[in-house]
Each structure stands twice: as structure tokens, then as C-alpha cells.
Amino acid sequence: MMKTTIQEQDGNVVAILEGSLDTAAARETEEIMSPLNDVEGKDIIIDCTGLEYISSAGLRIFLGILQSAEDKGEHVYIRNINDNVRYIFDITGFSNIFEFI
Numbered sequence: 078m079m080k081t082t083i084q085e086q087d088g089n090v091v092a093i094l095e096g097s098l099d100t101a102a103a104r105e106t107e108e109i110m111s112p113l114n115d116v117e118g119k120d121i122i123i124d125c126t127g128l129e130y131i132s133s134a135g136l137r138i139f140l141g142i143l144q145s146a147e148d149k150g151e152h153v154y155i156r157n158i159n160d161n162v163r164y165i166f167d168i169t170g171f172s173n174i175f176e177f178i
Contacts, residue, residue, distance in 0.1 A: 078096050078097070079095070079096040079099075079105070080094075080095040080127075081093070081119065083110070083112065085119075086122070087172070089122050089123045090113060090120070090122070091123075091124055092121070092123050092124065093124045093126070094128040095127030096117050096128070097128075097129050098133045098134075099130060100133075103137075106138060108143075110142065114142060117149050117151065118150060120151055120152045120153070120154065121146055122156050123142070123153065125156065125158040125162055126157060128129065128159070129161070131162050131166075133169075136169060140174075143146070154177070154178045155176070156177070158177060
């Protein structure tokens, strides 16, 4: 089960992810997170406090958001990532393209 909440915090747009972002949850999560592709003038923070797992489909969603933001000169930050999810970012090379706070 995956839960995604998008809200504004301190002038940034924050996506709060809870659960397992696996292939089965990716389509719905991508739809919920699609407004992040239209953010302008604000940084995007993806809060992974409650994210237990991310699949390649989930990483693809993150990458799409990053590319859209960079095209507009915005930043995407990953916040509160656990060791298991961080490991997936490390082995896929995503640790080198995202900024962590």
C-alpha cells in the first residue's frame, strides 16, 4: 500500500511518500505526483520518511520529476531516506544525481 501527499511547506512543494513504491503502486503514484512536473519558482522536496521500498518504476518517477524541475531551473531534494532505500539509490547511481537533505 502506497500513500502520497503533496503540500506546501516553507515556500517549497513537498511530496510525502509512505509505503512501498513498487511496480504495482507506480502508476497511481505517478499520477498523484504529476503536478510536481508543473512546479515553477519553488523547490521540490520528496520526503521519504515513510518510504519502505522503491522499485525501478519508482526511480523512474523521481527521475522524471528531477528532469522537469531542472528544465525550469528548480531543485529537487530527497529528505529522510532510510538505509534500505538509500542502498537502492546507491547501486543504481541515483545517489549521484539527486541532492539529499
